[in-house]
Structure formats: C-alpha cells, structure tokens
Amino acid sequence: MDRIISIILLIFCVLYFYLSLSLSIQSKTYPQIIILLLSFLSIVLLTIATFKGEKKIENKNNKEKIITSRVFCVFIITLVYIFLIEKIGFYIDTEIFLVGLIYFLGVRNLKIVFFVPLLFTFFLFIIFRLLLRIPTPIGILF
Numbered sequence: 408m409d410r411i412i413s414i415i416l417l418i419f420c421v422l423y424f425y426l427s428l429s430l431s432i433q434s435k436t437y438p439q440i441i442i443l444l445l446s447f448l449s450i451v452l453l454t455i456a457t458f459k460g461e462k463k464i465e466n467k468n469n470k471e472k473i474i475t476s477r478v479f480c481v482f483i484i485t486l487v488y489i490f491l492i493e494k495i496g497f498y499i500d501t502e503i504f505l506v507g508l509i510y511f512l513g514v515r516n517l518k519i520v521f522f523v524p525l526l527f528t529f530f531l532f533i534i535f536r537l538l539l540r541i542p543t544p545i546g547i548l549f
Contacts, residue, residue: 409452409453409455409456410453410456410457412452413449413450413452413453413456414453416445416446416448416449416452417446417449417450417453419445420442420443420445420446420449421446423438423442424439424442424443424446427439427442477512480511481508481511481512484504484507484508484511485504488500488501488503488504491503492544492546493544493546494546494547495546495547496543496544496545496546496547497543497544497545497546498528498531498532498543499546500546501524501527501528501531502524502525502528505523505524505527505528506520506521506524509523509524
C-alpha cells in the first residue's frame with residue numbers, strides 16, 4: 408500500500424512541478440520547494456516500502472476494512488463540513504465539525520472533545536479575523 412501511495416504522490420509532484428513552471432519566478436519558488444520536499448519524502452517512503460517488504464498478517468484485511476470505513480466516514484463528514492460553511496458560517500461549522508470528528512475518532516473525554524475545538528476555533532478567529540483581517544463566511548446566524 409505504501410508503494411502505491413508513494414507512486415501516486417510522485418506522479419502528483421511531477422504534474423504540479425510541470426504546472427508550476429508557467430508561474431513567474433516570484434510565484435513559483437515556494438510551490439516548487441514544497442513539491443520537491445514532497446517528492447523527496449515520497450521517494451523515501453517508496454524506498455522504505457520496497458526494502459522492508461509488506462508483511463502478511465491474517466488480521467490485516469479486517470483492520471484495513473475498519474480503517475477504510477473510518478476514512479470514508481471522515482471523508483463524508485468533511486464534505487458535509489465544506490457544504491455547510493456557507494450556510495451556517497465558518498466558525499460555528501468548524502466547531503461542530505471538530506467536536507464531531509474528535510468524538511467519532513474515539514476521544515471520550517468531554518473536556519477534550521469540547522475545549523480543544525473551542526480553543527482551536529478561537530485561535531483561528533484571532534489569526535484570520537483580527538490579525539490578518541481576512542473575512543470568513545458568516546452564514547445565516549450572524
């Protein structure tokens with residue numbers, strides 16, 4: 408599986424590096440650095456996966472099914488989050504999304520489930536709204 412992911416990432420890197428060549432010199436420096444870093448890490452992952460080999464474990468298929476279903480659920484939750492940002496607002500939607508996601512991923516400590524997303528959303532508010540003065544979707548509630 409690591410081999411497949413690393414090959415897909417390398418294809419992604421080649422494609423986007425090629426697309427970044429059309430940008431101006433000032434605009435293409437940062438994306439190309441990130442793409443080269445991702446390429447390097449993908450090559451490292453491919454090398455490790457090739458030399459390590461994939462161990463066959465009987466429970467591996469069962470664990471992969473569980474992981475696949477969880478990834479699919481997180482993907483659906485994220486799509487709902489993206490759809491609702493314009494409707495209910497960025498900060499409220501982010502709070503609901505993070506609380507739901509943290510709870511879905513198995514954290515049952517209510518202090519963590521509620522206060523970590525609240526602090527993170529507050530941090531986002533300070534960064535985007537107050538420091539950078541970037542408007543975020545307000546939604547119908549405000």
